[in-house]
Amino acid sequence: MHNSFISxxxxxxxxxxxxxLTVAAIFVVIVLIxxxxxxWTGETLPYDQVIQRQARTGEYYAPxxxxxxxxxxxxxxxxxKPEVLVLGTSRMMRFEKKHFPGKRFYNGAVDAVTAWGxxxxxxxxxxxxxxxxxxxxxxxIDPWIFxxxxxxxxxFKMYQLKKKFRDVAIIKGGYLFLKSLKEHIMAYDLVINxxxxxxxxxxxxxxxxxxxxNAVIFHTGFSIDGxxxxxxxxxxxxxxxxxxxxxxxxKKLAHENSFFPPAHDVDQNAVKSxxxxxxxxxxxxxxxxxxxxxxxxxxxxxxxxxxxxxxFFQKFREVLPKLVTARGYLxxxxxxxxxxxxGNDDFDDNMHAYTKFNDIVSLQIGKAGWLN
Amino acid sequence: xxxxxxxxxxxxxxxxxxxxxxPHKYRWALLLSASCGFYMAFIPVYIFILFTxxxxxxxxxxxxxxxxxxxxxxxxxFSLVVTCAILFVFKYFNFFNSNLAAVANFxxxxxxxxxxxxxxxxxxxxxxxxxxxxxxxxxxxxQKAEKNFGIYSLYVMFYPQLVAxxxxxxxxxxxxxxxxxxxxxxxxxxxxxxxxxxLFKKIVVADRLAVIVNQxxxxxxxxxxxxxxxxxxxxxxQIYCDFSGYSEIAIGAAQVMGFRLMQxxxxxxxxxxxxxxxxxxxISLSSWFRDYFYxxxxxxxxSKPRWFFNLLITFMxxxxxxxxxxxxxxxxxxxxFYLTCGIWTQDIRKKIVSTIGLDQLPYLHNLIRVGCTxxxxxxxxxxxxxxxxxxxVWLIKHMFSWGNGWDWxxxxxxxxxxxxxxxxxxxxxxxxxxxxxxxxxxxxxxVMNYLIPALAINYMIFFGVRTHAQFIYFQF
Numbered sequence: 001m002h003n004s005f006i007s008x009x010x011x012x013x014x015x016x017x018x019x020x021l022t023v024a025a026i027f028v029v030i031v032l033i034x035x036x037x038x039x040w041t042g043e044t045l046p047y048d049q050v051i052q053r054q055a056r057t058g059e060y061y062a063p064x065x066x067x068x069x070x071x072x073x074x075x076x077x078x079x080x081k082p083e084v085l086v087l088g089t090s091r092m093m094r095f096e097k098k099h100f101p102g103k104r105f106y107n108g109a110v111d112a113v114t115a116w117g118x119x120x121x122x123x124x125x126x127x128x129x130x131x132x133x134x135x136x137x138x139x140x141i142d143p144w145i146f147x148x149x150x151x152x153x154x155x156f157k158m159y160q161l162k163k164k165f166r167d168v169a170i171i172k173g174g175y176l177f178l179k180s181l182k183e184h185i186m187a188y189d190l191v192i193n194x195x196x197x198x199x200x201x202x203x204x205x206x207x208x209x210x211x212x213x214n215a216v217i218f219h220t221g222f223s224i225d226g227x228x229x230x231x232x233x234x235x236x237x238x239x240x241x242x243x244x245x246x247x248x249x250x251k252k253l254a255h256e257n258s259f260f261p262p263a264h265d266v267d268q269n270a271v272k273s274x275x276x277x278x279x280x281x282x283x284x285x286x287x288x289x290x291x292x293x294x295x296x297x298x299x300x301x302x303x304x305x306x307x308x309x310x311x312f313f314q315k316f317r318e319v320l321p322k323l324v325t326a327r328g329y330l331x332x333x334x335x336x337x338x339x340x341x342x343g344n345d346d347f348d349d350n351m352h353a354y355t356k357f358n359d360i361v362s363l364q365i366g367k368a369g370w371l372n
Numbered sequence: 373x374x375x376x377x378x379x380x381x382x383x384x385x386x387x388x389x390x391x392x393x394x395p396h397k398y399r400w401a402l403l404l405s406a407s408c409g410f411y412m413a414f415i416p417v418y419i420f421i422l423f424t425x426x427x428x429x430x431x432x433x434x435x436x437x438x439x440x441x442x443x444x445x446x447x448x449x450f451s452l453v454v455t456c457a458i459l460f461v462f463k464y465f466n467f468f469n470s471n472l473a474a475v476a477n478f479x480x481x482x483x484x485x486x487x488x489x490x491x492x493x494x495x496x497x498x499x500x501x502x503x504x505x506x507x508x509x510x511x512x513x514x515q516k517a518e519k520n521f522g523i524y525s526l527y528v529m530f531y532p533q534l535v536a537x538x539x540x541x542x543x544x545x546x547x548x549x550x551x552x553x554x555x556x557x558x559x560x561x562x563x564x565x566x567x568x569x570x571l572f573k574k575i576v577v578a579d580r581l582a583v584i585v586n587q588x589x590x591x592x593x594x595x596x597x598x599x600x601x602x603x604x605x606x607x608x609x610q611i612y613c614d615f616s617g618y619s620e621i622a623i624g625a626a627q628v629m630g631f632r633l634m635q636x637x638x639x640x641x642x643x644x645x646x647x648x649x650x651x652x653x654x655i656s657l658s659s660w661f662r663d664y665f666y667x668x669x670x671x672x673x674x675s676k677p678r679w680f681f682n683l684l685i686t687f688m689x690x691x692x693x694x695x696x697x698x699x700x701x702x703x704x705x706x707x708x709f710y711l712t713c714g715i716w717t718q719d720i721r722k723k724i725v726s727t728i729g730l731d732q733l734p735y736l737h738n739l740i741r742v743g744c745t746x747x748x749x750x751x752x753x754x755x756x757x758x759x760x761x762x763x764x765v766w767l768i769k770h771m772f773s774w775g776n777g778w779d780w781x782x783x784x785x786x787x788x789x790x791x792x793x794x795x796x797x798x799x800x801x802x803x804x805x806x807x808x809x810x811x812x813x814x815x816x817x818x819v820m821n822y823l824i825p826a827l828a829i830n831y832m833i834f835f836g837v838r839t840h841a842q843f844i845y846f847q848f
Contacts, residue, residue, distance in 0.1 A: 012557050022826035030834055192835060195782040 042211035047075045054224040062221025063212035065187035069110045082106035088140025091293040096227035099362035107226035117145035118273040136287045146270045149261035249302035262308035290324045294337040299350035373413035375621045396552040407531035418493040428454045429503045430524045433510045437517035451507045467696030495535030506542045515542040532625040538636040538656035553630025566624030572828035573617030579837035581610035592763045596770040644741035646710040684708040703755040
């Protein structure tokens with residue numbers, strides 16, 4: 001058999017070569033079309049070009065198929081070298097330059113999945129040289145990053161392992177390549193399974209006001225100071241599945257598996273990471289305000305009164321402020337919307353307040369003299 | 373282990389490589405072990421059920437050949453009863469039991485037999501029928517009883533066609549296990565090409581159509597009118613691409629190793645009558661029912677009423693073969709009804725066609741016939757796909773009302789399906805040239821020879837649904 005196998009292949013070598021070249025050629029053509037589309041719409045425009053273009057035109061940046069905000073924000077921080085830097089999740093993303101007049105300001109908050117709690121923030125600070133570190137940081141912490149049953153805390157060891165793998169210089173290039181490959185494959189899938197009709201957004205794409213498809217379609221995205229501008233015409237019915245009564249909240253939270261799974265204590269690994277973060281800032285003479293952004297009243301009531309959740313929330317409020325104040329930093333707990341007189345209508349959804357929150361808080365910070 | 377999984381790709385490569393590496397006398401053992409492994413990848417313990425069928429039918433085959441007169445018949449009956457009993461327990465017991473309980477409840481009788489909590493062994497109906505065909509053929513004297521238990525086991529378990537056919541006949545397959553197959557490049561490439569095409573049909577076309585179909589058929593009360601009609605037509609193509617795709621992978625995988633399995637589909641939707649459709653659709657099962665059931669009942673060599681009865685009962689049993697559910701039963705009866713009506717109205721239709729002069733326009737006449745056959749088949753698919761009889765009735769009632777629920781088809785799905793249809797048409801042209809039915813203009817067939825599989829592979833990479841959905845016919 002062996003001889004016939006080899007001779008068969010030798011005799012047909014040309015056919016095999018032509019076939020595989022045809023497969024590869026078609027593959028390359030499709031990849032080039034998709035990559036060309038991404039580049040043209042600004043989805044994969046290099047970050048420095050994004051920032052340059054934003055500085056020139058004031059356009060928003062919001063890719064639809066790629067989650068690249070972390071790299072983009074890192075570059076933004078390095079470029080601007082802000083005096084006041086906001087870090088945290090999407091709940092902090094609405095702070096903008098106007099809230100801190102006279103200061104070089106940058107909002108480095110990224111979405112919760114990318115943020116990776118205190119570890120993620122510490123990673124950002126570690127990547128900055130001492131002369132790139134801001135003087136003041138407003139650090140938004142979310143209670144869920146201290147929830148032991150929060151998905152990312154359950155994967156804490158895996159995250160640390162990945163980080164070690166990522167940090168090894170020899171394989172760093174390989175890691176970045178694999179990461180980019182994964183992102184591109186996911187983006188191809190998203191484009192190919194796009195549910196939006198092209199006629200709904202192609203005319204906007206040709207006008208090209210905005211970098212990245214979400215910026216073009218929804219006129220939304222990050223502005224040059226890192227602040228995220230939400231769409232003006234955001235449809236309220238996006239949130240029809242949000243429970244309207246306490247009973248409904250109870251039912252929903254009983255099966256919650258992402259941000260607030262039922263818990264009774266804070267996660268010790270998360271607390272440790274948070275302390276490391278504070279100590280790092282202290283050692284670099286960076287002044288920090290730690291802040292908890294508000295929740296919508298009904299959601300807040302559910303989290304703080306339901307038997308499955310209230311104990312965790314109490315523990316969070318016992319432990320965290322002590323850690324912060326012990327290091328001489330300020331701790332502002334705005335989790336309760338009542339403290340800021342915010343109603344349901346002041347929220348986009350159960351976790352994201354409109355800019356009224358940022359307006360009030362920035363005034364309070366200014367009055368406290370912390371910015372001086 | 374599904375054909376559309378990475379595990380199968382590895383499994384197939386290893387088994388094929390070993391197959392050609394081993395001396396001929398050990399190959400059957402390799403294939404048998406591989407087939408056991410393949411089957412056990414689903415539910416390992418169920419291999420014992422399969423072995424029960426194999427042992428009983430192997431033994432019965434030997435006894436039938438050895439004995440004379442009535443004893444042969446008893447052995448045949450014994451074999452059929454045992455294999456059918458296994459099929460009944462796993463597949464039909466709960467259906468009959470639930471219906472009996474419903475009847476008992478209606479009449480206020482005391483009936484307390486509980487349903488069994490058994491998972492249906494994968495491909496049970498397929499290998500049961502394949503095993504039965506062996507015993508019947510030995511009984512009829514068309515096949516000698518197989519002495520080698522390993523080879524007989526392999527006949528029932530041959531992994532490419534173990535879980536969803538084609539349901540082979542002993543005359544076609546058994547002797548092939550004794551033939552020595554050398555590595556033939558053209559045959560291997562032909563087999564691989566078939567496998568690629570089958571995979572393309574499954575993971576690009578069928579699984580994409582499934583998204584459209586499931587949206588409507590899993591929420592039937594939310595859709596009316598044209599969406600229901602489109603979803604039904606989509607299902608007609610989904611089940612065709614799913615099952616013919618599976619069959620092509622099976623035939624291709626066997627061909628790579630040198631085995632010839634029977635053709636299972638022959639462009640069924642171009643049939644000009646329901647009778648023709650059943651000669652082109654799931655050919656291995658249709659011919660099984662024809663040869664072993666319909667003809668045993670007397671076929672068409674009986675009085676007309678009896679002939680119609682034979683047709684109806686054959687299709688009813690064929691419906692039940694697909695699943696223990698009233699929807700499959702109605703689907704079978706409906707197809708039997710189409711056939712009997714077709715025979716009944718044959719003369720009248722001929723007269724009408726002649727009167728209106730349609731026979732002078734054969735192309736248009738054929739087009740109308742194909743369209744009508746397709747519509748009738750699509751209508752029957754409603755019962756096949758619907759989750760319950762009430763869902764099917766609801767869909768039929770509302771399919772001609774004004775449509776609502778248009779948002780379930782996305783633009784990208786349509787574009788991908790159009791691209792697939794275009795590739796299918798190119799492939800069809802190539803097949804016609806390859807089989808001498810069309811002229812090769814400027815040597816395009818040579819280009820298409822490379823282009824079609826290359827495009828199919830790239831379609832799978834970019835447009836394939838990567839959820840590893842199970843083949844529809846696996847459940848039977």
